[in-house]
Amino acid sequence: MSDATGVIHDIGYQRYTGPRLGRRQVFGALYLHGVRTVFGLGRSAKAKIFPWLVVSVVTVVAAGVTAVRSQIGEVVMTYAQFADAMSWLVIFFAAVAAPELVSRDLRSGVLPLYFSRPLPRGDYALSKLLALVTALWLLLGGPQLVMFLGAAFTTNRGVRGVWDELLDLLPGLLYAGLWAVVFASIALLVASLTGKRAFAAGGIVAVFLMTTPVVGVLSILPSRTINELAFVASPPTLVGGVGNWALGDRLTQGRGGMPIGDFGPVYAAVAVLLVAACVSLLLLRYRKVAAR
Amino acid sequence: MTLLATESLTKTYGGRVTALTDLTVSVEPGIIGLVGANGAGKSTLIKILLGLLPPTSGRVQVLGLDPTTDPAAVRARVGYMPEHDALPPDLSAAELVTHLGRISGLPRTVARERASEALRHVGLHEERHRAVGGYSTGMKQRVKLAQALVHDPDLLLLDEPTNGLDPAGRDAMLALIHRIGTEFGISVVVCSHLLGEVERICDTLVAIDGGRLLRADRVSAMTTATDVLAVEVSEGTDELAARLAALDLPVTRDGRLLLLQLADDATYDQILGAVAELDLPLHRLDQRRHRVAELFAAREPSHV
Numbered sequence: 001m002s003d004a005t006g007v008i009h010d011i012g013y014q015r016y017t018g019p020r021l022g023r024r025q026v027f028g029a030l031y032l033h034g035v036r037t038v039f040g041l042g043r044s045a046k047a048k049i050f051p052w053l054v055v056s057v058v059t060v061v062a063a064g065v066t067a068v069r070s071q072i073g074e075v076v077m078t079y080a081q082f083a084d085a086m087s088w089l090v091i092f093f094a095a096v097a098a099p100e101l102v103s104r105d106l107r108s109g110v111l112p113l114y115f116s117r118p119l120p121r122g123d124y125a126l127s128k129l130l131a132l133v134t135a136l137w138l139l140l141g142g143p144q145l146v147m148f149l150g151a152a153f154t155t156n157r158g159v160r161g162v163w164d165e166l167l168d169l170l171p172g173l174l175y176a177g178l179w180a181v182v183f184a185s186i187a188l189l190v191a192s193l194t195g196k197r198a199f200a201a202g203g204i205v206a207v208f209l210m211t212t213p214v215v216g217v218l219s220i221l222p223s224r225t226i227n228e229l230a231f232v233a234s235p236p237t238l239v240g241g242v243g244n245w246a247l248g249d250r251l252t253q254g255r256g257g258m259p260i261g262d263f264g265p266v267y268a269a270v271a272v273l274l275v276a277a278c279v280s281l282l283l284l285r286y287r288k289v290a291a292r
Numbered sequence: 293m294t295l296l297a298t299e300s301l302t303k304t305y306g307g308r309v310t311a312l313t314d315l316t317v318s319v320e321p322g323i324i325g326l327v328g329a330n331g332a333g334k335s336t337l338i339k340i341l342l343g344l345l346p347p348t349s350g351r352v353q354v355l356g357l358d359p360t361t362d363p364a365a366v367r368a369r370v371g372y373m374p375e376h377d378a379l380p381p382d383l384s385a386a387e388l389v390t391h392l393g394r395i396s397g398l399p400r401t402v403a404r405e406r407a408s409e410a411l412r413h414v415g416l417h418e419e420r421h422r423a424v425g426g427y428s429t430g431m432k433q434r435v436k437l438a439q440a441l442v443h444d445p446d447l448l449l450l451d452e453p454t455n456g457l458d459p460a461g462r463d464a465m466l467a468l469i470h471r472i473g474t475e476f477g478i479s480v481v482v483c484s485h486l487l488g489e490v491e492r493i494c495d496t497l498v499a500i501d502g503g504r505l506l507r508a509d510r511v512s513a514m515t516t517a518t519d520v521l522a523v524e525v526s527e528g529t530d531e532l533a534a535r536l537a538a539l540d541l542p543v544t545r546d547g548r549l550l551l552l553q554l555a556d557d558a559t560y561d562q563i564l565g566a567v568a569e570l571d572l573p574l575h576r577l578d579q580r581r582h583r584v585a586e587l588f589a590a591r592e593p594s595h596v
Contacts, residue, residue: 012475012476013409013413013472013475013476013477014409015444015477016398016402016406016443016444018399018402019399020368020396020397020398020443021397021398021399022397023364025397026394026395026396026397029391029394029395029400030395033391042387043382044382047382104380105380108377108378108379108380108381109374109376109377109378109379110378110379110380112372112374112378113372113374113378113392113439114392114395115344116342116344116367116370116371116372116374116449117367117368117392117395117396117443118364118365118367118368118396118397119395120364
């Protein structure tokens with residue numbers, strides 16, 4: 001090969017001696033890939049339709065709310081209320097995104113290709129979960145930012161007004177984060193159980209749909225304690241309950257809100273336990289999948 | 293250096309199903325054929341080598357590392373090609389292999405370069421930008437091989453790489469594996485239930501059956517030349533047999549072949565003379581080698 005005859009040689013196979021990245025960077029690569037997958041980036045045009053439809057709906061709603069507020073000067077929706085109002089869109093979004101993230105991999109059998117690499121098996125599940133949390137949070141937080149910008153530019157109280165608005169925005173973003181964490185962990189757990197995307201999507205919506213009547217029944221039982229605790233039975237009302245307790249007026253705007261009595265901390269504890277249980281089951285699930 | 297070593301390796305599932313029993317084997321770098329019937333324990337062995345399954349008892353070493361205690365280090369240096377379909381249909385081969393290269397720890401640009409290199413080495417060029425869903429089985433097998441190569445492993449574990457391929461595809465895949473093992477400097481373990489296939493390209497064979505080691509040896513040691521000559525003529529086999537018998541050469545028939553003991557070089561002349569006298573079209577005349585299959589068959593325990 002070293003003779004200088006001026007012939008173009010096929011250089012053949014080259015060994016790689018450069019750097020190999022560690023666990024953190026690999027986790028990051030998988031996470032970023034997950035976020036892109038949710039929004040259909042780097043995928044076919046068909047895969048982009050639904051996520052971007054939802055994104056445009058929430059953005060339009062946020063823009064509308066901002067426009068109304070700047071015209072009539074009345075706060076139609078607080079940041080936190082916006083998250084509440086969009087909950088069904090978030091559920092549908094999660095029901096489509098979670099199967100995209102995990103069911104597709106289960107179905108195509110690509111998992112052995114992941115698990116035969118240095119990646120620890122828990123990292124796969126956690127990076128997907130984090131990707132879905134991020135996507136849901138962006139879905140709710142992005143429009144809140146639009147609302148904030150609208151309010152900040154139309155405020156007539158100068159810097160003071162912008163600062164007040166920011167103090168309203170931050171709890172709203174935190175609340176959006178709570179929605180994202182709770183919904184993502186439930187949706188991803190359900191989706192990881194089946195390779196069929198339609199089943200997974202149906203299952204996720206069913207979890208949220210089926211638990212709503214339970215809340216209804218519990219809240220009319222003749223016991224005040226049960227009534228006040230009724231909202232833990234369904235994920236959306238559970239999150240609402242935590243918000244009610246933690247955010248108070250920012251969520252209710254002095255219009256009553258959910259009758260959860262003094263059980264606010266219970267709601268928070270249940271939410272934490274729910275997420276912890278979902279994540280543990282998810283990790284357990286992938287321990288089994290990897291060994292197959 | 294020892295490539296793989298197991299010591300009394302045993303794997304039982306749930307205490308009832310035994311996949312591997314007391315397997316002790318040690319192989320040197322090269323192309324290794326891991327042969328056994330379906331269910332012999334090949335896939336279980338591969339999963340233990342990758343650190344995906346813990347052995348019930350016994351010890352195992354891959355490239356001098358222990359996959360039970362340091363699976364990440366082993367997997368960083370090993371490429372694995374699974375037996376079954378493993379490709380998402382809507383990604384292109386280039387995207388998939390690049391992504392998996394990154395999961396193996398390659399930096400972004402390196403992953404992209406090495407992915408197209410790996411795909412070129414397995415013979416996929418322009419089509420690598422098309423969605424995998426539209427690929428033929430042969431192309432899919434090549435993509436699976438490319439993803440095992442992308443991070444430049446020191447050892448490839450290939451589980452039934454010729455599964456589902458037509459004869460031409462099989463030959464091409466085997467030639468490719470042989471090239472990887474000889475020119476690329478990467479050791480390869482090829483799992484197969486078809487002995488005839490792997491013996492062509494391997495320099496070491498490990499045969500397992502029912503989770504037990506049947507035999508492990510270098511192919512050259514198994515296929516030393518014998519003192520038997522094989523003669524094949526296109527027609528007139530019976531006449532030739534009679535003529536050779538008349539020349540005092542004991543002949544046995546094996547299908548279309550005539551087998552004779554090789555005494556010395558004169559035997560060749562006698563046979564050629566007989567063929568020429570009878571004016572028969574000679575198809576082949578060669579010294580027979582031991583066939584690997586015979587060796588395995590002879591050692592195989594009588595089981596049902």
